[in-house]
Amino acid sequence: RTSSLSGIYDQTKMNTLRYHYGQLSLELLIFSAVTVILMGGFVLWAGSFLNLSVRDFNKNLAFSIAEGGIEYYRWHLAHASGDYQDGTGSAGPYVHNYYSKDGDFLGTFSLEITPPSTGSNIVRVKSTGRVAADSSIEKIIEVRFAIPSFAKYAWVLDSDVTFGSTAKVFGAIHSNAGIHFDGTAYNVITSALTSYDDTDHSGGNEWAVHTHRSSTDPLPPTAMPSRPDVFMAGREVGVPALDFAQITQDLATIRDTASSTGYYFPSSTARGYDVVLATSGIMSVYRVTATTTVSSCTGSASGWGTWSIQSETLVATRTIPVSGSIFFEDNIWVRGRIDGRRITIGAGRFPDNASTRANVTINSDISYTNFDGSDAIGLIAQNNINIGLSSEDDLRIDAALIAQNGRFGRYSYSSSACGSARSRSQLTTYGMIASAKRSGVYYSSTNGYQNRDYIYDTNLLYAPPPNFPLTTDQYIQVSWD
Numbered sequence: 001r002t003s004s005l006s007g008i009y010d011q012t013k014m015n016t017l018r019y020h021y022g023q024l025s026l027e028l029l030i031f032s033a034v035t036v037i038l039m040g041g042f043v044l045w046a047g048s049f050l051n052l053s054v055r056d057f058n059k060n061l062a063f064s065i066a067e068g069g070i071e072y073y074r075w076h077l078a079h080a081s082g083d084y085q086d087g088t089g090s091a092g093p094y095v096h097n098y099y100s101k102d103g104d105f106l107g108t109f110s111l112e113i114t115p116p117s118t119g120s121n122i123v124r125v126k127s128t129g130r131v132a133a134d135s136s137i138e139k140i141i142e143v144r145f146a147i148p149s150f151a152k153y154a155w156v157l158d159s160d161v162t163f164g165s166t167a168k169v170f171g172a173i174h175s176n177a178g179i180h181f182d183g184t185a186y187n188v189i190t191s192a193l194t195s196y197d198d199t200d201h202s203g204g205n206e207w208a209v210h211t212h213r214s215s216t217d218p219l220p221p222t223a224m225p226s227r228p229d230v231f232m233a234g235r236e237v238g239v240p241a242l243d244f245a246q247i248t249q250d251l252a253t254i255r256d257t258a259s260s261t262g263y264y265f266p267s268s269t270a271r272g273y274d275v276v277l278a279t280s281g282i283m284s285v286y287r288v289t290a291t292t293t294v295s296s297c298t299g300s301a302s303g304w305g306t307w308s309i310q311s312e313t314l315v316a317t318r319t320i321p322v323s324g325s326i327f328f329e330d331n332i333w334v335r336g337r338i339d340g341r342r343i344t345i346g347a348g349r350f351p352d353n354a355s356t357r358a359n360v361t362i363n364s365d366i367s368y369t370n371f372d373g374s375d376a377i378g379l380i381a382q383n384n385i386n387i388g389l390s391s392e393d394d395l396r397i398d399a400a401l402i403a404q405n406g407r408f409g410r411y412s413y414s415s416s417a418c419g420s421a422r423s424r425s426q427l428t429t430y431g432m433i434a435s436a437k438r439s440g441v442y443y444s445s446t447n448g449y450q451n452r453d454y455i456y457d458t459n460l461l462y463a464p465p466p467n468f469p470l471t472t473d474q475y476i477q478v479s480w481d
Contacts, residue, residue, distance in 0.1 A: 058131045061106060062139040065098045066129030069109030070143055072096065073125045077145060077475045084115035084123060098129075107131040120373075120463040122146045123475065145475040149468050150242070151400045151432040151460035154187065158244045158436040159407075162200055164452075165213060166442075171432070171456020176241040178206075181230060182213040187456070188233045192241035195220045209235040242471065244436050247404040250469040251380055254346040255327040257467055262325035263318055267349075272331030272358075274312050277377075279339035279369060281320050286312040288333065292390060296417035304411050307361045307388030309333060324466035328358070335364035338375050344465040348382035357383035357405055363391040368398040368430070371457075377431075378465030381406065387441060387449075389413055389421050395449070398430045400460055400468060407437035414447050422446065428453045432460055 076086065086094040094111045107130050114124035126142040150156065154171025160178045163169065167183030178196035179189060191208035198206050203219075210217040211230045218225070226234065258264045265273060265285065274286040292308040320326075324343040332347045347358040360381040368375035377399040379385065384406035387395065391410070401408055413422035427441055427449035442448035462478065464470075 055134065055137070058134045058137050059139065061131050062129040062137050063141075064129070065107045065109050065131065066127045066139045066141045068098055069096065069111055069127030069129065070125060070141055072109075073111060073113070073127070074145065074475065074477070077123065081147075081473065081475065084113045086111060086113065093128075105132055107133075120146075121149070121470075122462050122478070142481045143477050144479040146462040146478045147473065147475055148461060148471045149464035150247075150402065150434060150471055151457075151464050151468065152471060153434075154432055154454055154456035155439075156242055156432070156434045157439065158242075159438045160196065160199070161435075161438055162198075162440075164442055166450065167452045167454070169454045169456075171454065174239070174242065175208075176244075177208075179209045180206075181209065181211050183230075185231050185235075186233065188236065189231055190236045190239045192239055194238045208237040244404060244434075247380065247402060247469050250467065251346050251348045251382060251404070252350065254325050254344055254380065254467045255329075255348070255350070257323055257325040258321075258327035258346070261323040262321040262327070264326075265316075265328045265330070268330045272333065273315075273328050274309060274333040275326075275328075275335070275345065277320070277334070277336030277338050277341075277343075277366070279337050281339075281341060283318050283320050283326070284314065285316040285318070287315045288312045288331075294389070294418055297389070297413065297415055297419070299411055299413070301411055303359070303384060303406075305388075306390065307359075307386045307411075308363060308390035331359045331361070333361045333363065334366060334379060335362070337365075337367040337369060338377065339369035340374050342374070342376040342465055344378035344380065344467055346380045346382075348380075352382065354405070359384045359386055359406070360401075360403075361386040361388055362395070362397055363388045365392060365396045366399050367396060371430075371459075373459035373463050376400070376459070376463070376465045378402075378468045380404065380469075384408070385435075386410070387427075389418060391421075391424060393424050394426045394428075395424065396428045396430070398457075400431045400457070400465055401429075402434040402469070403436055404434075405436050407439050408433050408435040409439045410441045410448055412440075412443045412447060414443065422448075424449045426451045426453075428455065430455045431457045 092112055095108055098107050098109055100106055110128045112126040116122055123145045129139045131137055153174050154169055155173040157175040161175055162180040163183045165182045170186045172187040173189045176192045178193055178198060179191055180198050180200060181189060189209050193208035195205040196208050206219055207217055207224045211227060213230050268287050271288040271291055274288050276284040288309055289312060290310040292306045292310045294306060320341050320343055327346045329349055347360050349356045349358050360379050379399050380402045382404055385401050385403045385408040387410040423446045
C-alpha cells in the first residue's frame with residue numbers, strides 16, 4: 001500500500017513539473033514579446049526625440065539667421081541711410097548666404113525692404129531665415145527702423161524756462177538749461193544740467209528740474225523728491241544736450257529744396273509776407289506793407305512790437321507743392337487750415353546775421369483737418385516765433401514750431417495803453433515747440449494768455465514735416481515682430 005501511494009505521489013509530482021515547464025515557456029514568450037514591443041517603442045521614441053531635437057536646433061538656427069539679416073541691414077543703413085535696395089539698384093527680395101565663424105555654409109536670409117512713405121522716415125525690414133539642412137523650416141522677423149526727429153518733445157529749449165501754475169503739458173519737455181515747472185506735466189521732464197541758479201528768485205542753486213508749487217523742492221545735495229502731483233511721469237537731470245546749431249543747415253536745406261521743387265520767395269522789400277493756407281490745397285501769399293502801432297504801447301525787449309498786420313496786398317496764389325518745402329527770405333505771418341497736406345515753411349535770411357534774422361508770427365489759428373499724421377505743418381524761424389498783440393483770444397496752433405536763435409512767445413504788453421488785447425484767454429498748441437531762448441506767453445492776470453495747454457503730436461516723432469531737423473543721422477529700432 002505504501003508502494004502504491006508512493007507511485008501515485010511520484011506520478012502527480014511528474015505531472016506538476018510538466019505543467020510548470022509549459023507555463024514558464026508561455027510566460028517567457030509573453031515577456032519577450034512585451035520586451036520587444038517596449039524596446040521598439042523606446043527606439044521609435046528616441047528616434048522621434050532625436051528628430052525633434054534636430055528640428056528644434058534648425059528652428060533656432062533659422063531664427064539666428066533671420067536676426068543676422070536684420071543686423072546686416074541695420075549696418076547697411078548706418079553706411080547708406082537712403083538706400084532701400086541693398087545696394088543693387090533693383091527691387092528685392094535680396095538673398096544673402098549665411099556662414100558660421102569657421103566658414104561653413106549654414107543657410108540664407110532673404111530681405112524685403114519697404115522704404116519710408118511720404119512724410120515718414122520709418123523703414124520696414126522683413127528678414128526670412130532658412131537653414132540649408134532642412135528646407136521646410138523658416139523663421140521671419142520684421143522690424144521698423146527710424147530716425148527720431150527734433151520733434152520728439154512737446155517742448156525743447158536751449159535756455160532756462162519757467163512754466164506757471166496754470167500750464168498743462170501733454171508731452172515730454174527737455175531743456176539744455178534749467179526748468180522751473182509749477183504746472184502739471186503729463187510726461188517726463190529732463191534737463192542737461194544737474195542744478196542751476198534760477199534767476200526768478202534769490203537763493204542757492206536748485207535742481208535743474210524743480211517746482212515751487214504747494215511746497216518748494218529742497219536744494220541739492222538733498223535728494224530730489226518725485227513730486228507726482230507736478231511731475232506725473234517723473235523728471236531727470238544730467239541727460240545729453242540737444243544741438244540747436246544744426247538747424248541753420250536744416251534751414252539752408254529747406255531753402256534749397258524750396259528753390260528746386262517747392263516755392264521760394266525772396267525779400268518782400270517791405271515788412272514781410274502773410275501766408276494763408278486753405279483746405280483746398282491753395283496757398284495765398286500777401287505782401288505786408290505796414291504793421292499796427294498803438295500810441296504809448298511800448299516795450300523795452302529787443303525786437304519788441306505789436307506784430308499785427310495793418311495793410312497788405314496779394315502777390316501770389318499757389319498750390320501747395322508736393323515736396324511741401326516753402327521758404328521765405330523775410331519775416332512771415334502764417335494762418336489757415338490744411339487738409340491732407342504735409343508742409344514745412346522756413347523763414348530766414350542768408351548769410352546768417354544776428355541783426356537780420358527772420359521771424360514767424362502767428363496771430364490767427366493754424367489748424368489741421370486730420371489728426372492721424374496725414375496733416376503736418378513745420379514752421380522754422382531763424383529768429384523768433386511771435387504771437388502778436390492782436391492775436392485771437394482763443395488761439396490754436398497745430399504745428400511743429402522751431403525758433404532757432406530766438407524764442408517762442410508773446411512780448412509783454414504791460415501798459416494799459418495796449419488796450420484789452422494785452423490779456424488773452426486761451427492758448428492751445430498741438431504739435432511741439434523748440435525755443436532757443438526763454439519762452440513766455442503769460443506775465444500777469446492782465447498781460448498774456450491766462451490758460452495754456454501744450455499738447456504733443458505723437459505722429460511727429462517718426463513722421464515729421466518735410467526736411468524737419470532730426471536729432472541724429474542714425475536709425476534706431478522702434479518695433480520688432
